Amino acid sequence: MSERVIPLVDQRLQALRAAVPALPVAATGLVADTLGRPLRDLRISVTDRCNFRCSYCMPKEVFDKDYQYLPHAALLSFEEITRLARQFVAHGVRKIRLTGGEPLLRKNIEVLVEQLAQLRTVDGEPVELTLTTNGSLLARKAKALKAAGLHRVTVSLDGLDDATFRAMNDVDFPVADVLNAIAAARDAGLGPIKVNMVVKRGTNDNQILPMARHFKGTGTVLRFIEYMDVGASNGWRMDEVLPSAEVRRLIDAELPLVQLDPSAPGETAERWAYADGGGEVGLISSVTQAFCGDCNRARLSTEGKLYLCLFAHNGYDLRALLRGGADDAELASAIGHIWQGRGDRYSQLRGTLGADTGSGGRRVEMSYIGG
Ligand code: SAM
Ligand code: SF4
Ligand code: SF4
Numbered sequence: 001m002s003e004r005v006i007p008l009v010d011q012r013l014q015a016l017r018a019a020v021p022a023l024p025v026a027a028t029g030l031v032a033d034t035l036g037r038p039l040r041d042l043r044i045s046v047t048d049r050c051n052f053r054c055s056y057c058m059p060k061e062v063f064d065k066d067y068q069y070l071p072h073a074a075l076l077s078f079e080e081i082t083r084l085a086r087q088f089v090a091h092g093v094r095k096i097r098l099t100g101g102e103p104l105l106r107k108n109i110e111v112l113v114e115q116l117a118q119l120r121t122v123d124g125e126p127v128e129l130t131l132t133t134n135g136s137l138l139a140r141k142a143k144a145l146k147a148a149g150l151h152r153v154t155v156s157l158d159g160l161d162d163a164t165f166r167a168m169n170d171v172d173f174p175v176a177d178v179l180n181a182i183a184a185a186r187d188a189g190l191g192p193i194k195v196n197m198v199v200k201r202g203t204n205d206n207q208i209l210p211m212a213r214h215f216k217g218t219g220t221v222l223r224f225i226e227y228m229d230v231g232a233s234n235g236w237r238m239d240e241v242l243p244s245a246e247v248r249r250l251i252d253a254e255l256p257l258v259q260l261d262p263s264a265p266g267e268t269a270e271r272w273a274y275a276d277g278g279g280e281v282g283l284i285s286s287v288t289q290a291f292c293g294d295c296n297r298a299r300l301s302t303e304g305k306l307y308l309c310l311f312a313h314n315g316y317d318l319r320a321l322l323r324g325g326a327d328d329a330e331l332a333s334a335i336g337h338i339w340q341g342r343g344d345r346y347s348q349l350r351g352t353l354g355a356d357t358g359s360g361g362r363r364v365e366m367s368y369i370g371g
Pocket of ligand 3: 238291292293295296297309310311344345346347348
């Protein structure tokens with residue numbers, strides 16, 4: 001059994017001050033960080049709660065009945081989220097992903113989707129709106145989400161073998177219900193659907209081929225994610241990471257693959273197509289291959305902190321600004337200024353400096369800032 005590290009410091013209580021800079025940073029649709037990376041992608045965590053206990057994300061030993069989730073008043077309201085999102089879009093964000101925790105646990109989430117669907121990019125285009133979910137509540141919500149303006153969903157599923165999947169989600173949730181949810185989302189028009197599979201060596205690597213065979217030719221894009229050292233509670237060990245290159249070799253030996261060009265700059269997944277035209281798979285090599293060079297993602301936590309990297313120790317407290325009475329121009333200026341100061345590239349540095357490359361303290365949990 002791997003050692004579990006219980007966080008001693010609650011990172012959620014710490015925050016970096018988000019200030020309105022003396023020299024305003026106008027939202028022009030293009031803001032670059034210190035490495036020249038634009039701001040294009042915003043991930044919004046709408047809840048820190050989840051009904052699953054995936055061992056790599058919210059292990060039961062840590063997220064037990066005594067775990068203190070954020071109180072409701074701490075959460076950004078839908079209006080607050082939309083107001084902040086509007087400023088991010090004015091700075092060039094084109095894609096918003098709702099995540100969590102389990103985003104479909106947030107009450108009336110479709111109302112937020114409806115509000116975000118009204119946003120327009122600087123070119124007057126609708127913002128691409130997506131959501132990542134464990135699928136448990138998706139079958140009953142798919143139609144309402146589509147009607148509210150959601151474009152696509154990504155569903156997480158770590159295997160087809162029921163016993164393996166039930167053990168990994170650790171709440172005995174069956175595979176069949178997730179497969180039904182994927183079908184319901186497709187029927188509701190939320191495709192093309194992506195399926196995320198986190199691969200843990202020795203736990204579900206025997207599910208790689210069954211999953212590839214199952215989704216090949218269905219139009220659903222299966223993406224394999226390397227098990228990451230996010231947060232402080234999943235007891236991560238490098239020997240449990242199965243490098244994407246091995247995943248690709250395994251699939252390629254049975255179902256030949258050819259590499260595709262990335263669909264957009266900053267794309268996290270390497271795209272591979274089945275040589276026989278059976279669709280594509282994605283490989284997300286977050287551990288073995290740094291993709292910080294064109295990382296254009298910002299993350300907004302459940303209570304309104306802006307994180308510049310998935311592995312950041314602290315976030316900037318936008319909620320304090322928002323609730324302190326800042327107007328839209330001031331919010332946009334603060335966001336632009338924070339992004340201009342960004343130099344994060346954790347994955348690139350992981351190999352050279354060891355795991356801890358941040359400014360001290362513990363990293364935040366994935367369930368809190370979203371994947
Ligand atoms: N609950 C939703 C879900 O599971 O899809 C959304 C939130 S979850 C944090 C977002 C994504 O992060 C999921 O696809 C999940 O598998 C992935 N994830 C969580 N912990 C991870 C880890 N340690 N390494 C790699 N991926 C991880
Ligand atoms: Fe919940 Fe998603 Fe984390 Fe699993 S990966 S515990 S479903 S938030
Ligand atoms: Fe982006 Fe941080 Fe991941 Fe690098 S480590 S790709 S900067 S989120």
